[in-house]
Amino acid sequence: MRNALLLVTSVLTIATGCGSASTALENGGMGSAGASTFSGAGAAGLGTSGAGPGSAGANSGSAGTGSGSVEQGLPCEVGALLQKYCVTCHSNPPIAGVPHALLTYANLQIMASSVPTSKVGALAVMRMADGTMPPKPLPGPTAAEQATYKAWVDAGMPMTACGTGGPVDPYATPVQCSSGATWKGGDRGSPLMHPGGACISCHSSGGDGPIYGVAGTVFPSAHEPNDCNGASTASAGALSVVITEANGTKHTLPVNSVGNFFYEGTIGKPYLAEVSAGMAVRAMVHSQSSGDCNGCHTVSGGTNTPGADPAPGRIMAP
């Protein structure tokens, strides 16, 4: 985890130096509201909400020129909410089946796909309040976090500088082996073997490997090479993988010291999967029928099932 955090810091440093993002902010011209953190701007914005939507509209043109995964223009509190609850799916590009990125100011100004009369940023207020975003079983923002976000939307989404940058795309990381340790045992049978490799496809192509219903590897970041040891813990505690069969039966699988997990038995397909550590969860939204997790969750992402959507990269610890 420590490596992943260091990496995030370096991505931030690069992107906050980006000229177009700061130019967009200057063009925004929000005066004192724009310069202060949102806690202040929100209170002011609520009193003068009539003026808000106009200036927000005028800003959106210049905001659209930002390019990187990090772009200033969102109040710190708004960026923090999106980072914590939304960007694992609303990344850039969004993961399969998700309509928009939620990383930048410009992203929030796009008209929504499901409600074309509403901006994505405004629709988010409703989708959080009715409990449909983030989708179950993921934990959603607290009432206080939602209230701060709503106040910013009610104020007309004023462009606001957050000195530490905006949300970071969790998939915009380089190929790296975070653990620094690799499997060197070749095809010698072991629960620690070939982390990141397609366990089921190799075991079923001959040899004496056990036949699993599901098997795979959890990593600390999105693009880790084959044979790199993954993770058994995250900051919130020991990892486990929960598989929910089509009929609702759940299997909680331990994640071993190299991130590998496996279940020797049949899984009713299609199934849903999530990775959890304490209360922290990452969940696969769509059900899958191949139990060979690493066959799709490769170093760069992909699919092992014709017609199925490609995974965004490795299975990551929450």
Ligand code: HEC
């Ligand atoms: C686990 C993946 C996932 C997470 C996490 C997630 N979303 Fe979504 N979101 C989706 C999917 C899938 C859709 C499309 C289906 C739908 O509208 O329900 C969607 C749609 C939306 C839409 C409708 C967009 C449109 O153009 O119609 C909004 C708004 C939205 N999400 C906001 C959020 C916010 C805000 C968060 C964080 C608080 C969040 N989502 C977290 C998966 C996710």
Ligand code: HEC
């Ligand atoms: C490139 C092929 C290949 C891949 C990929 C692979 N295995 Fe294996 N595995 C084997 C072979 C071959 C054996 C049997 C070796 C033997 O009998 O010594 C085996 C045996 C095993 C065994 C049995 C060990 C024992 O005690 O007898 C376990 C457990 C195992 N694999 C787990 C995994 C897991 C988990 C993964 C995925 C993360 C995986 N393997 C990926 C080839 C592979």
Ligand code: HEC
């Ligand atoms: C056929 C390809 C495929 C297989 C097999 C597959 N996945 Fe996925 N996975 C995806 C796709 C596509 C997404 C992104 C869309 C979604 O969440 O449904 C995803 C997303 C995820 C996510 C959420 C991503 C994030 O970072 O928040 C988790 C967790 C996950 N998968 C775990 C698993 C586990 C565990 C297995 C094996 C039991 C597995 N997947 C097998 C394709 C696959």
